[in-house]
Amino acid sequence: LAKTTQPISMDSYEGQEVNITCSHNNIATNDYITWYQQFPSQGPRFIIQGYKTKVTNEVASLFIPADRKSSTLSLPRVSLSDTAVYYCLVVNQAGTALIFGKGTTLSVSS
Amino acid sequence: DVKVTQSSRYLVKRTGEKVFLECVQDMDHENMFWYRQDPGLGLRLIYFSYDVKMKEKGDIPEGYSVSREKKERFSLILESASTNQTSMYLCASSTWTGAKNIQYFGAGTRLSVL
Numbered sequence: 001l002a003k004t005t006q007p008i009s010m011d012s013y014e015g016q017e018v019n020i021t022c023s024h025n026n027i028a029t030n031d032y033i034t035w036y037q038q039f040p041s042q043g044p045r046f047i048i049q050g051y052k053t054k055v056t057n058e059v060a061s062l063f064i065p066a067d068r069k070s071s072t073l074s075l076p077r078v079s080l081s082d083t084a085v086y087y088c089l090v091v092n093q094a095g096t097a098l099i100f101g102k103g104t105t106l107s108v109s110s
Numbered sequence: 111d112v113k114v115t116q117s118s119r120y121l122v123k124r125t126g127e128k129v130f131l132e133c134v135q136d137m138d139h140e141n142m143f144w145y146r147q148d149p150g151l152g153l154r155l156i157y158f159s160y161d162v163k164m165k166e167k168g169d170i171p172e173g174y175s176v177s178r179e180k181k182e183r184f185s186l187i188l189e190s191a192s193t194n195q196t197s198m199y200l201c202a203s204s205t206w207t208g209a210k211n212i213q214y215f216g217a218g219t220r221l222s223v224l
Contacts, residue, residue, distance in 0.1 A: 032211060043114070043200050043215025044153070087152065094160070095141055095204050095211040099169075102152035 004088045004101035011107050018075045020104050022088030025069050030093040033064060033071045038085045038103070048073070049091075075106075083108045113137075116201050116216040123223050129188040131219050133201030140205060142184035143168075143213065144176060147198040159184055191223045 005023040012018045024033065032051055036044035048055055050062040050071070061074040075082060085103040117132035135142065143158040145168075155168030157176040165176050173195060177185045184203075188195055198220050204213040 034211070036213075041218070043202070043218055044213075045215070046210075046212045049210045049212070091211050095206060100145070100153040100155075102150065 003099055004090060006086075006088050006101045006104045008102065009105045009107070011109065012078055014079055014108060014110050015077050018078050018082075018106060018108075020073045020075075020086055020088075020106070021070055022073070022101065023070050024088070024090050027068050027090055028092065032091045032093075033062065033068075034089045034091050035060070035062065035073045036087045036089060036100075038087065044087060047086075078106075078108045080108050080110060082106060114201055114203055114214050114216040116199075116219050118219050119217060121219055121221045123188075123191050123221065125192060125223060127188075127191050127223075129191045129221070129223075131186040131188075131199055131201075131221070133184045133186070133203075133216060134182055135184075135203035135214070136182065137203065137205070137214070138181065139203035139214075140181075141203060142178065143202040143204070144174075144184065144186045145200045145202065146170070147200055147218070153200065156186065191221075193223050195221065196223045197221060 034049040035047045037047050038044040048060045048062045052064050055062045063072045085105050087103045088101050114135045123129050144156045145153040147153050154170050156174050159165045159178040175187045198218050200218045201216045202213040
């Protein structure tokens with residue numbers, strides 16, 4: 001199973017773009033990369049998922065290089081409400097092999 | 111909206127007690143999961159189930175068992191609770207939606223074992 005490594009914490013200011021990188025060196029051919037967001041006293045919530053190149057939705061972008069050994073979650077113009085823990089996760093095709101990393105605590109200040 | 115409901119938000123038990131944590135999902139998802147979350151360790155998978163009566167061990171199954179008699183319900187059992195099982199427990203269910211596999215989490219049960 002692919003283990004993931006991500007920074008423990010990051011700090012930012014409102015209005016800045018934040019990029020969080022995750023390393024997953026042992027990712028298998030059919031695995032997907034997924035990111036979740038977690039606020040205190042809540043369960044994690046799905047943000048974005050991708051297989052290769054770039055994926056964008058209304059809240060974030062996900063960049064995956066050709067070798068797929070890392071990925072970068074990009075949050076455009078963060079606000080105070082984006083302060084949370086962000087988890088990178090590698091999911092197999094069956095959706096049953098799931099290794100969460102330790103998460104990156106993002107702190108956004110005004 | 112998908113709803114994953116955990117039976118208790120907070121639970122206090124004594125060492126040696128048998129503890130049941132219940133989880134129910136309302137979206138007919140095939141896969142269900144139990145995690146524990148501890149400070150500095152992130153989420154660690156205890157068990158998962160991909161079908162009724164089916165179960166697979168995750169990373170840290172020792173001291174736990176699970177039961178899935180119905181598709182919507184997945185129970186985590188601590189046969190003899192110990193203080194090192196004090197933790198936040200999170201249940202999730204998942205399915206493929208289009209081309210995405212999305213897990214939906216409950217709000218969590220904070221278990222204290224005294």
